[in-house]
Amino acid sequence: MDLKNKPKELLELNPYGKVPVLVDGDAIIYESNIINEYLEEKYRDVPLMPKGPEQRARVRIWMDYCNSRLHAAAHEVLHGTDPEKTEKAKEQLRGLLTSLEPEMAGHEYIAGDYSLADITFIPFFTRQQRYQVAIDERLPHVKRWMERLLARTAVRSTL
Ligand SMILES: N[C@@H](CCC(=O)N[C@@H](CS)C(=O)NCC(=O)O)C(=O)O
Structure with missing residues (x-):
């Protein structure tokens, strides 16, 4: 479209x-x-939300983090017209990704089992090179998580 x-x-x-x-x-x-x-x-046969209210809330917190914070900063980096604001958005993006490092240490997925929380980050990860913020060995846990998500068969089939 x-x-x-x-x-x-x-x-x-x-x-x-x-x-x-x-x-x-x-x-x-x-x-x-x-x-x-x-x-x-x-589609109840593919559960992507935990059962408990607290765990469900955690999933939604990360969905919101991704959509209202990460994507907002990424949008500014891509479409912003004021170089100063764009630079600030890149800094913000680095900060938001860095905050995920301790969350991902020792975890395969961000909120327990693979869930809608992980899925929400996938479009960001598929396009991360455009945002000029390297997800490399300086963000080792986020990098492994990104690679784990992008290697999933269902994700690969959309790329
Ligand atoms: N909060 C919305 C954001 C959707 C969004 O920004 N979509 C972009 C494309 S990725 C769009 O339609 N942009 C056109 C516009 O904003 O006019 C969602 O998560 O679905």
């Missing part, structure tokens, strides 16, 4: 005029985290 020249169908489906939008029968769902939760609830 050409997002610079949005078809009117997009605005009919999503008043925010953004992708993704999921149309599933009569259901029209937008906002990527809400789409992910909808799919998780609908």
Whole structure:
């Protein structure tokens, strides 16, 4: 879809005029985290949320961290027009990734078992080179986590 020249169908489906939008029968769902939760609830044979309320809250905290903080800074790095703000966003991005290091030490996934929390970070990791913030040996646990996620069969099939 050409997002610079949005078809009117997009605005009919999503008043925010953004992708993704999921149309599933009569259901029209937008906002990527809400789409992910909808799919998780609908397809119960693939559980991607823990059972306990506290663990579910942890998953949602990381989903929110990714969407409202990491993606916001990444968006500024890619689309910002003020060099000073762009530099600040790069710093912010480094800080946000560095904060994940202790979270990932000794863990395969960010919130217990593989969950929607991990899945929320995958689009960021697939595009991380564009954001000019290296995820290398200075962020060893985040790097291993990223590699683990990108190596998953379901992820590889989308790349
Ligand atoms: N919070 C939304 C953000 C979606 C979003 O920003 N999508 C971008 C493409 S990745 C878009 O549609 N941009 C067009 C625009 O903002 O006009 C979500 O998570 O679904």
